[in-house]
Amino acid sequence: MFYTSTRNNEIRVTASQAIVQGISEEGGLFVPCEIPHFDLDKISQMTNMSYIQRAKTVLKEFLTDFTQDELDYCVQGAYASEKFSSEKIAPTVNVKGNKNILELWHGPTCAFKDMALQLLPYLMTVSAKKTADGKTIVILVATSGDTGKAALEGFKNVKDTKILVFYPVDGVSPMQKLQMTTQEGDNVAVCAINGNFDDAQSAVKQIFTNDEIKAELAQKNMMFSSANSINWGRLVPQIVYYFSAYCDLLEQKRIELGDEINVVVPTGNFGNILAGYYAKKMGLPIKTLVCASNSNNVLTDFLKSGKYDKNRKFYTTTSPSMDILISSNLERLLYHMSGCDSSLVNELMNGLAEKGEYEVSVKLIEEIQKTFDAGCCDEQSVNDTIKQNFDENGYLLDTHTAVAVKVYEDYVKQTGDDIVTVIDSTASPYKFSKSVLTAVTGKEQTLDEFDMVDELNAVTGADVPASLKALKNKSVRFNNVCDKENMSEMVFKLLNL
Ligand SMILES: *Cc1c(COP(=O)(O)O)cnc(C)c1O
Numbered sequence: 001m002f003y004t005s006t007r008n009n010e011i012r013v014t015a016s017q018a019i020v021q022g023i024s025e026e027g028g029l030f031v032p033c034e035i036p037h038f039d040l041d042k043i044s045q046m047t048n049m050s051y052i053q054r055a056k057t058v059l060k061e062f063l064t065d066f067t068q069d070e071l072d073y074c075v076q077g078a079y080a081s082e083k084f085s086s087e088k089i090a091p092t093v094n095v096k097g098n099k100n101i102l103e104l105w106h107g108p109t110c111a112f113k114d115m116a117l118q119l120l121p122y123l124m125t126v127s128a129k130k131t132a133d134g135k136t137i138v139i140l141v142a143t144s145g146d147t148g149k150a151a152l153e154g155f156k157n158v159k160d161t162k163i164l165v166f167y168p169v170d171g172v173s174p175m176q177k178l179q180m181t182t183q184e185g186d187n188v189a190v191c192a193i194n195g196n197f198d199d200a201q202s203a204v205k206q207i208f209t210n211d212e213i214k215a216e217l218a219q220k221n222m223m224f225s226s227a228n229s230i231n232w233g234r235l236v237p238q239i240v241y242y243f244s245a246y247c248d249l250l251e252q253k254r255i256e257l258g259d260e261i262n263v264v265v266p267t268g269n270f271g272n273i274l275a276g277y278y279a280k281k282m283g284l285p286i287k288t289l290v291c292a293s294n295s296n297n298v299l300t301d302f303l304k305s306g307k308y309d310k311n312r313k314f315y316t317t318t319s320p321s322m323d324i325l326i327s328s329n330l331e332r333l334l335y336h337m338s339g340c341d342s343s344l345v346n347e348l349m350n351g352l353a354e355k356g357e358y359e360v361s362v363k364l365i366e367e368i369q370k371t372f373d374a375g376c377c378d379e380q381s382v383n384d385t386i387k388q389n390f391d392e393n394g395y396l397l398d399t400h401t402a403v404a405v406k407v408y409e410d411y412v413k414q415t416g417d418d419i420v421t422v423i424d425s426t427a428s429p430y431k432f433s434k435s436v437l438t439a440v441t442g443k444e445q446t447l448d449e450f451d452m453v454d455e456l457n458a459v460t461g462a463d464v465p466a467s468l469k470a471l472k473n474k475s476v477r478f479n480n481v482c483d484k485e486n487m488s489e490m491v492f493k494l495l496n497l
Helices: 015-021 040-046 051-062 068-078 113-117 120-131 146-155 174-181 197-208 211-219 232-251 271-281 298-305 330-337 342-355 362-369 379-393 399-415 429-441 449-460 466-473 484-494
Strands: 003-005 008-013 030-032 092-096 099-103 136-142 161-168 188-194 222-225 261-266 286-293 307-309 357-359 372-376 421-425 481-483
Touching: 003 015, 008 015, 015 120, 015 232, 030 330, 040 051, 040 232, 051 068, 051 232, 068 120, 092 232, 092 379, 099 232, 099 399, 113 120, 113 146, 113 232, 120 136, 120 146, 120 161, 120 232, 136 146, 136 197, 146 161, 146 174, 146 188, 161 174, 161 197, 161 484, 174 429, 174 449, 174 466, 188 197, 188 484, 197 484, 211 222, 211 484, 232 261, 232 271, 232 421, 261 271, 261 399, 271 286, 271 330, 286 298, 286 399, 298 307, 298 362, 298 372, 330 342, 330 362, 342 357, 362 372, 372 399, 379 399, 379 429, 399 421, 399 429, 429 449, 449 466, 481 484
Parallel strands: 099 421, 136 161, 136 222, 161 188, 188 481, 261 286, 261 421, 286 372
Antiparallel strands: 003 008, 003 030, 092 099, 307 357
């Protein structure tokens, strides 16, 4: 199988080239030229498999330049059971009736990013052996919280890689900061930036594209790469869990083979829901994909109207991983839905870069609406939904998942479409203890971070993930802070160059 670019459909690269390169040279995103098909027989066979076997079955079709041995090594390493707090890796839990939650946060950092970032380092090092002749890969990350920690955990002690993470000094939660500054591993470094997330992000981009720095790295047999969510190596692992959830529902006898299900996804950069779209295109019986947004509802407006407009107020919410105005992976959907029209994608993305907006044709948005629905949810509704689901069903939601559950409830009310549904749960409630505890108790919280974890546990009885509990006794390894102007020097210092 070959991959092409959303902005130039003449390009052909292998999966490993796409993964090492990250982004196509003219700025487009890599997409598969054709989509493999799974019939119901094949899906039925996957029902009796472990998550690791299901992952190999799906990934094999996309990573055709990997040998079976390489694929086995990657997948078994990534989803080793000791790294996950559930032996099912991503369990599907019934909450009530047709409402099921796909728990994607049992990995080492308690957020769904682990599902992809546990596998990416393996895919990248195997790919680099094929295409980048033994160079050490240096991963640079600018993070607003979840991605940085998940990338650190994924790349820690992975041979022939180094990872450097930059975060805004006052821009992450206390728990997220502690997760990063206590990071273990011989090939990792973390540094705070005096500035906000955008400052960190643009400084990282400048370093990536600085020819002098690149040349200096090349002399030491090193090269930069990126672990952010436009890399195909981060998207493809996410297709697996949609198949896995369908198989779980079959196993639990909630559906019969061939029955359609709906899927609801709390969305930011549009990666997670796009993986659901690929699963549907491959033949998984998904009827509607519901895109759930918080107050930053640029995607709701787009999917309802066909007009994308990022010129609007930015809200800082209690679901920070969804506080996003440019959803990069939407570009891939536009490419596929427009019949691989890369000149249209160029035109739209130029509009976004120059004016912050674009509008697609009525025909195209109607085509998209056959598969996608959308809704959004304000802060008060997030709190109410957490409280109500806990009081009525005894199920504790984090703030991101609560957005999706509320949008699901609205969707059922509006459409009457209440077939069996999977709602993605993207974080452990303990990662956002303050907001969740405030919602459950109705009282503003003033305790310190670990006392709130204990309090939330006392009030709800939900298990505290061991990796978050253990943070309390870990010592801080990284307390570097630098100005954004000095980031490239910091990179050299951290790499011992
Ligand atoms: C990253 C993230 C999201 C958004 O996922 P996308 O793939 O960017 O749409 C939602 N919830 C949590 C907790 C996240 O970390």
